[in-house]
Amino acid sequence: MTARVVRDGLSRFRWLTAVTLVVCAPSNAPAQQIPAGGEADDPGTLARCPDRLELLVEKRLAEQQGIAPGSTVRVGAQPDAPGCAARVSGVFEPEADPSEIARDRRRVILHLPDLAVLAGREDEVDRFTVRLADPEDAEDLAVRFGAVMPGTRALRAGEVAARASTTFEVVRRFHRAIGLITITAGGVFLACIMTLKVQERRSQVAALRLVGISSRTLLSWLMLEAALVSALGGVLGIAIGRAASGVINAYYQRVYATTLEFSLVTGETIAIGLALAVVLGLVAGAVGSVRLLQVDALEEVGR
Amino acid sequence: MSAENGRALVEARDVRREYRLKGDLIEAVRGISLEVAPGDFLAIVGPSGSGKSTLLHLLGAVDSPTSGAVFLDGSDVTSMSDPERARFRLEHVGLVFQRFHLLPMLTALENVELPMAEAGLARRERLARAEALLARVGLADRMRHRPGEISGGPRQRVAVARALANSPALLLADEPTGELDRTTSAGMLELFQSLNEEGTAIVVATHDLQLAEGAGEQLTLVDGRIQA
Amino acid sequence: MLIFRYSARELLRHPARSLLAVLGVAVACAMLLDMLMLGGGLNASFRSLLTSAGYELRVSPAGTLPFDTGATISNAAEVRVSLEADPAIAGVAPVLGSNLLAEGLQTPGEESLEDGPQEARGVTRDVARLFVLGVDPEEQGLYRLTSGTGPAPGIGPAPGGVVIGQELAEAGVEIGDTLTLRAPGSFADAGRRSGRFAVVGIAEFLYSAAGERSAAISISSLAGLTDQPDLASLMMVRLVEGMDPDEVADRLRAEHPGLEIASIGQLVETAARRLSYFRQLAVILGTVSLIVTTLLIGTIMAISINDRYGTIAALRAIGISRRSIVWAFLVESLLLCVAASVIGLGLGLLVAGQLERILSDFPGLPSAIRFFVFEPGRLAWAAAGVLLAGVGAALVPAIRAMNAPIAATLHREEP
Numbered sequence: 001m002t003a004r005v006v007r008d009g010l011s012r013f014r015w016l017t018a019v020t021l022v023v024c025a026p027s028n029a030p031a032q033q034i035p036a037g038g039e040a041d042d043p044g045t046l047a048r049c050p051d052r053l054e055l056l057v058e059k060r061l062a063e064q065q066g067i068a069p070g071s072t073v074r075v076g077a078q079p080d081a082p083g084c085a086a087r088v089s090g091v092f093e094p095e096a097d098p099s100e101i102a103r104d105r106r107r108v109i110l111h112l113p114d115l116a117v118l119a120g121r122e123d124e125v126d127r128f129t130v131r132l133a134d135p136e137d138a139e140d141l142a143v144r145f146g147a148v149m150p151g152t153r154a155l156r157a158g159e160v161a162a163r164a165s166t167t168f169e170v171v172r173r174f175h176r177a178i179g180l181i182t183i184t185a186g187g188v189f190l191a192c193i194m195t196l197k198v199q200e201r202r203s204q205v206a207a208l209r210l211v212g213i214s215s216r217t218l219l220s221w222l223m224l225e226a227a228l229v230s231a232l233g234g235v236l237g238i239a240i241g242r243a244a245s246g247v248i249n250a251y252y253q254r255v256y257a258t259t260l261e262f263s264l265v266t267g268e269t270i271a272i273g274l275a276l277a278v279v280l281g282l283v284a285g286a287v288g289s290v291r292l293l294q295v296d297a298l299e300e301v302g303r
Numbered sequence: 304m305s306a307e308n309g310r311a312l313v314e315a316r317d318v319r320r321e322y323r324l325k326g327d328l329i330e331a332v333r334g335i336s337l338e339v340a341p342g343d344f345l346a347i348v349g350p351s352g353s354g355k356s357t358l359l360h361l362l363g364a365v366d367s368p369t370s371g372a373v374f375l376d377g378s379d380v381t382s383m384s385d386p387e388r389a390r391f392r393l394e395h396v397g398l399v400f401q402r403f404h405l406l407p408m409l410t411a412l413e414n415v416e417l418p419m420a421e422a423g424l425a426r427r428e429r430l431a432r433a434e435a436l437l438a439r440v441g442l443a444d445r446m447r448h449r450p451g452e453i454s455g456g457p458r459q460r461v462a463v464a465r466a467l468a469n470s471p472a473l474l475l476a477d478e479p480t481g482e483l484d485r486t487t488s489a490g491m492l493e494l495f496q497s498l499n500e501e502g503t504a505i506v507v508a509t510h511d512l513q514l515a516e517g518a519g520e521q522l523t524l525v526d527g528r529i530q531a
Numbered sequence: 532m533l534i535f536r537y538s539a540r541e542l543l544r545h546p547a548r549s550l551l552a553v554l555g556v557a558v559a560c561a562m563l564l565d566m567l568m569l570g571g572g573l574n575a576s577f578r579s580l581l582t583s584a585g586y587e588l589r590v591s592p593a594g595t596l597p598f599d600t601g602a603t604i605s606n607a608a609e610v611r612v613s614l615e616a617d618p619a620i621a622g623v624a625p626v627l628g629s630n631l632l633a634e635g636l637q638t639p640g641e642e643s644l645e646d647g648p649q650e651a652r653g654v655t656r657d658v659a660r661l662f663v664l665g666v667d668p669e670e671q672g673l674y675r676l677t678s679g680t681g682p683a684p685g686i687g688p689a690p691g692g693v694v695i696g697q698e699l700a701e702a703g704v705e706i707g708d709t710l711t712l713r714a715p716g717s718f719a720d721a722g723r724r725s726g727r728f729a730v731v732g733i734a735e736f737l738y739s740a741a742g743e744r745s746a747a748i749s750i751s752s753l754a755g756l757t758d759q760p761d762l763a764s765l766m767m768v769r770l771v772e773g774m775d776p777d778e779v780a781d782r783l784r785a786e787h788p789g790l791e792i793a794s795i796g797q798l799v800e801t802a803a804r805r806l807s808y809f810r811q812l813a814v815i816l817g818t819v820s821l822i823v824t825t826l827l828i829g830t831i832m833a834i835s836i837n838d839r840y841g842t843i844a845a846l847r848a849i850g851i852s853r854r855s856i857v858w859a860f861l862v863e864s865l866l867l868c869v870a871a872s873v874i875g876l877g878l879g880l881l882v883a884g885q886l887e888r889i890l891s892d893f894p895g896l897p898s899a900i901r902f903f904v905f906e907p908g909r910l911a912w913a914a915a916g917v918l919l920a921g922v923g924a925a926l927v928p929a930i931r932a933m934n935a936p937i938a939a940t941l942h943r944e945e946p
Binding site: 322356357360363365366385386389390391392393394396397398400402404406407408409413416417418420421422426465466469477 | 841847
């Protein structure tokens with residue numbers, strides 16, 4: 001594919017570049033008279049203001065600043081510059097973006113040419129997103145784009161997503177490590193409790209062995225009990241986890257003013273949790289039971 | 304403890320003990336009055352459930368009567384607080400149980416030391432006394448053994464030595480030969496008789512006829528009452 | 532001492548049970564220590580990093596944190612002069628940051644780009660992306676030279692040398708080498724905004740993320756390369772000795788409404804808010820650890836005491852006081868917890884190292900930042916927490932046993 005085709009293809013798409021802008025809420029002071037298309041008051045920061053400047057304002061910002069469609073605001077690239085008058089043409093709700101959590105940033109959307117003028121970056125973009133006629137060409141084109149345009153890098157969408165997810169990948173690994181520690185503690189706890197429970201009933205078990213109940217039968221009873229106890233515990237734990245998950249989501253959604261879900265209890269989580277509980281319980285029960293069944297029953301009852 | 308002017312060492316005045324068991328009122332002891340003088344060796348006998356252990360516990364201030372009073376060497380133990388009664392038992396009463404109730408992880412010597420340590424005796428003194436007591440009950444060579452390392456008879460002897468730790472004038476034993484064979488029981492009787500000859504008053508609650516006949520006096524309890 | 536001996540031996544009587552209990556509490560103790568280290572670690576580490584260079588205040592564009600966005604301080608020279616005129620201020624270090632391309636590097640793993648505007652043919656050049664800081668070499672707090680010298684101050688856009696970071700040095704770049712630095716941009720003006728810089732020094736860049744290739748040139752050189760005259764991304768302010776940073780920051784903020792001025796304490800607070808998740812997680816998991824300890828010790832002691840009801844009643848019957856009996860159980864649980872703490876604290880330090888390795892991959896965080904910071908005080912708190920939880924847990928079953936009626940218990944226990 002020649003570069004000409006690439007350029008033509010690129011020109012079909014509109015690009016919105018997120019640039020930090022200073023957006024000033026409408027104030028009581030009279031708006032500075034900056035004629036549309038005319039000179040800005042401070043030519044040092046901006047040569048001219050775009051004609052009929054319009055923008056969309058993020059819902060949170062609109063609520064905080066009392067902005068509504070039709071409001072006039074001032075936008076500029078520097079906080080100390082007077083900026084350009086702009087009309088709010090609408091309010092939008094951005095998609096919940098995990099990378100924006102805890103960052104106190106508010107977004108506005110402008111037409112690309114207007115933003116380029118405001119930011120003093122005419123004929124510049126941060127990136128292009130390219131939709132291909134045939135997605136199979138992505139790998140090949142990513143390499144060739146880079147060759148065609150020195151100083152740029154072409155990445156497939158998956159690679160971009162992977163790079164953007166690094167934070168969450170780190171958090172995921174951290175959570176997994178914490179989960180492993182918790183499971184270890186839980187497993188040891190379970191082993192301890194099962195050992196105690198089994199030992200508590202040693203004279204009963206000994207008496208049953210003496211009356212003829214086989215060790216195998218007794219072992220299966222004890223294991224069944226261990227499985228039931230750990231399954232019940234697992235169910236209770238999942239119920240507590242679900243409740244806690246709801247509390248966590250409610251809390252963080254309020255704190256960060258987002259619709260993102262921070263904690264998810266999925267069917268897979270439940271299945272893994274229950275399975276782990278039962279398996280750990282069975283192993284713990286087996287350890288205690290096997291030891292118990294090796295004790296001399298006569299000596300145990302005689303005690 | 305010692306009695307002066309013929310005063311009883313232990314005196315129970317019309318003691319009753321009732322308690323509820325799953326809604327039913329059980330009258331374990333019904334209006335019993337008795338006295339035990341210093342140097343007495345009394346055996347309380349009776350069928351299971353006759354109230355022998357309950358009476359023993361009342362006499363030793365281990366339990367409080369529902370009505371009536373118990374005096375130990377002139378002190379009304381019934382009106383004492385729980386800590387006061389505990390202290391009184393520590394210093395004046397020795398107790399022996401059917402199941403010994405020795406601490407399995409302490410040696411025989413340490414088990415005997417325990418009441419003396421509680422009473423505040425210095426270590427050197429209580430070690431010497433514990434060794435002497437164990438020698439007295441014939442276990443000089445088992446001092447460093449743990450209860451699990453010795454059989455029933457010697458274990459009970461350790462329990463007796465423990466009961467004598469603070470030189471009580473009264474020794475109460477609840478079925479002391481219950482877990483012992485006949486020969487060992489006979490040995491236990493000899494020990495009790497020997498202690499009694501030295502001046503210790505002994506009251507045993509027992510099913511063991513051999514032990515009961517070896518005691519100086521017998522008291523038969525039926526349904527919580529002394530059978531005449 | 533007899534009580535102590537009894538309690539210790541009682542634990543040895545059931546070695547499996549005791550060992551499992553110790554292990555369980557040890558893991559909980561390890562978790563508690565890690566959470567205590569995590570809870571305060573980030574703040575402590577961040578504060579330590581920020582104070583390491585000796586600049587107490589940071590000035591950034593209004594509404595932003597240093598290098599949080601691409602916003603810049605305009606009229607930087609004027610702002611600097613204005614700040615330096617303040618009697619509380621001893622020095623102002625302006626900083627401009629930008630991503631540049633460095634040509635002439637053989638950096639493994641980097642894509643090679645083909646030159647030529649239209650055709651995918653031509654001479655191959657190796658290009659690496661660097662994060663370049665424009666500084667005043669005589670007043671800067673972003674790097675510590677390990678060899679060589681800083682860049683010349685330079686007036687105007689004439690290059691005056693480059694200081695490179697450890698990553699580049701390890702890639703084989705040496706003092707005396709020449710790097711061509713170019714602003715990334717359209718290939719149409721590829722020849723225009725570039726400059727050749729001699730490597731004059733190697734430094735440890737204090738705020739570089741792991742793996743980040745950093746370099747420093749004079750601010751005027753960078754401004755020329757990136758066409759950002761009289762701009763600064765950040766200014767670091769050094770105060771006269773004895774000045775209160777928070778007070779000075781508050782005053783300057785009122786005097787310069789177009790700027791964001793924060794003391795280190797205020798920056799740490801802001802960072803703490805952003806990373807509050809870790810502190811909250813630390814609190815939750817730390818609490819869970821204490822609950823696990825309490826439950827485990829409580830259950831073990833309850834069952835253990837239950838096993839000994841008859842003996843306890845007999846001991847009380849022979850005159851052993853309630854207090855002595857409770858002490859015995861508390862000592863037993865204390866011994867369990869002490870053994871567990873010794874193992875757990877060591878395990879905690881080990882696990883903290885592993886968790887630190889995971890979290891060090893956080894993108895964009897200076898590599899000098901530590902999430903888990905060891906302080907003896909935290910160790911002591913972890914141990915104390917476990918001991919208190921364990922002893923408290925043992926109290927309940929101990930008191931229950933202590934208050935059980937003697938005679939009734941003896942009746943029940945005797946055949």
